Amino acid sequence: MDAINELYQEVILDHNKNPRNYGKPEAYTNFAEGFNPLCGDRVEIYLNLDNDIIKDIKFEGKGCAISKSSASIMTTLLKGKTIQDAKEIYSEFLEIVMHGCDGLEVKDEDLEVFCGVKDFPTRVKCATLGWHTFEEALKDQKV
Amino acid sequence: MSFPVDLIRKDFPILTRKMSGKPLIYLDNAATTQKPQIMIDTIVDFYSNYYANIHRSVYEFSQIATEQYETARTIIKEFINAETTEEIVFTRGATEGINLIANTYGKKFLKKGDEVLVTEMEHHSNIVPWQELAKEIGIILRYIPMNDNGELVLDNIDDLINEKTKIVSIVHVSNSLGTVLPIKMLFDKAKKVGAICVLDASQSIQHLNIDVQEIGCDFLVFSGHKIYGPTGIGVLYGKSNLLENIPPYQTGGDMIRSVSFERTIYADVPQKFEAGTQHIEGAIALGASIRYIHNIGLEKIFAYEHELLNYATNKMKEIPEVTIIGTAKNKASVISFMLEDIHPHDVGTILDKFGIAVRTGQHCTEPVMKHFNIPATTRASFAFYNTIDEINVFINGIKEVIETFK
Incomplete structure (x- = not known):
């Protein structure tokens, strides 16, 4: 059961129960919706960009503990960052969920909770849904 | 006499395997079923001992292969009590069967404004082909709604089955809820208005005795892999006069009587619908699986599976966090549920x-998910090789899940 406890750590369960930066903001500059038809998970990402600064990031959605907590942790990490910094954090996150943390120097401690995801290949898509959607939101040119 | 589940388990080699380091407890039988040794041996025998193409050549192996392939057709004909073997068409599965009906019968006989009736609990494979037909020729797709137990609401049935209804295409057992539908009553009503009756038996063929003549359906489809047979093979049953009067679904080799560049004469049914080299070992091995099931007896299988269903249902009701989705009175061995x-x-x-x-x-x-306003469910579905002990492990597993999330 170690792998299970590694996957469902306190932090994950906490973000699942009390997601941060949750809800649709009144005003936003960028938006994208992500959907995983395999499991029915859905996430909406709202960004408030000021030039290349992510002034605010919020999300809404329905999904499993992994996808929800991953989106929640993402918002706490990316809020206030530049787009360039955010993309670097995203790369680090992807490296972690695809290949784990062995031999990797994890810069953002908050990402360490995802070290166990690689042992659950069917769940990697859950973990990346919010982040992929964030990337899509950056491309949103409506404003 | 109690059901000989220990003996039966020996027929299924995969049941001795471990998964994630633990003895496999396979409760995903509504998705696909595991395979008895006799089916696996049948495939090996075909490829090792008499492999050849069918319906073509005069040499011995080709004749044996053809005989075996046609014997499978006969086994299936008897299993569902069709009138003749010509009414049994091999397909790739239930999905192809419904697509075939929509694209041949549907396109030839239906016109704008005609109605096709399904239910709210259909599998997508009995919704989408009709929607395509709606786009193409303007038929109207209607559905019989269901209540929160997962039973059909029949209050407006005489409006839903009316003189415009041309096809009533219904699932026999719901794959997500387990509900057994009152098909006989619906088909009797359908026939009164002259509609064609299509039965999706994907989730019933492995649980219930099906007699197509008694049910009175015009078409029936199922997939081989859900009745302990191989993937990629399925069956379309169609009444002879219907199969003879609808155009072929695919054209090419093996489905013709004669071809010249001026014109082609199609083969008789069922070959008219079996274009190209068929899934020969699939058909032969499906025959072996069905013979195996038939020898055990579907009544015994159904009774035992019902014991499992009732035991699991009662155990799950004792766990306050569990909500069972699909609580119809008449159910097959499927339990969909939510844990808060x-x-x-x-x-x-x-x-x-x-x-x-x-x-x-x-x-x-x-x-169905939309009806219950849920994103998804967990579904346990039992087969006759499952045991009470396995259900106990499953119940403990559910309690572990709840504990993890506390």
């Missing part, structure tokens, strides 16, 4: 670590 707000994918991942295989998701029935 714990997402089914998290449930499935944790159960996997106990060696338990369940399905999580929408089960290709999005309208």
Whole structure:
């Protein structure tokens, strides 16, 4: 059961129960919706960009503990960052969920909770849904 | 006499395997079923001892292969009590069967404004082909609604089955809820208005005795892999006069009587619908599986599976966090459920670590998920090789999931 406890750590369960930066903001500059038809998970990402600064990031959605907590942790990490910094954090996150943390120097401690995801290949898509959607939101040119 | 489940388990080699380091507990039988040794041996025998193409050559192996292939057709004809073997067409599965009906019968005989009636609990494969027909020729797709137990609401049935209704295409057992539908009553009504009756037997063929003449359906489809046979093979049953009067679905070799550049004469049924080299070993091995099931007896299988269903249902009701989705009076051995707000994918991942295989998701029935306003369910579905002990492990697994999320 170690792998299970590694996957469902306190932090994950906490973000699942009390997601941060949750809800649709009144005003936003960028938006994208992500959907995983395999499991029915859905996430909406709202960004408030000021030039290349992510002034605010919020999300809404329905999904499993992994996808929800991953989106929640993402918002706490990316809020206030530049787009360039955010993309670097995203790369680090992807490296972690695809290949784990062995031999990797994890810069953002908050990402360490995802070290166990690689042992659950069917769940990697859950973990990346919010982040992929964030990337899509950056491309949103409506404003 | 109690059901000989210990003996039966010996017929299924995969049941001695471990998954995630634990003895496999396979509770995903509504998605696909495991295979008896006799089916596996049949495939090996074909490829090792008499492999050849069918319906073509005069040499011995080709004749044996053809005989075996046609014997499978006869086994299936007897299993569902069709009138003749010509009424049994091999397909790739239930999905292809419904597509075939929509694209041949549907396109030839239906016109704008005609109605096709399904139910709210259909699998997507009995919704989408009709929607395509709606786009193409303007038929109207209607459905019989259901209540929160997962039973059909029949209050407006005489409006839903009316003189415009040309096809009533209905699932026999719901794959996501387990409900057994009152097909005889619906088909009797359908026939009074002259509609064609299509039965999707994908989830019933492995549980219930089916007699197509008694049910009175015009077409019936099922997939081989759900009745302990191989993937990629399925069956379309169609009444002779219907099959003879609809155009072929695919054209090419093996489905013709004569071809010249001026014109082609099609073969008689069922070859008219079996274009190209067929899934020969699939058909032969499906025959072996069905013979195996028939020898055990579907009444005994159904009775035992019902014991499992009732035992699991009662155990699950003792867990306050469990909500069972689909509580119809008449059910096959399928239990869809929710564990409060714990997402089914998290449930499935944790159960996997106990060696338990369940399905999580929408089960290709999005309208059902929408009805209950849920994103997905966890589904346990039992076969006659499952045991009470396995259900006990499953129940403990559910309690572990709840504990993890506390």
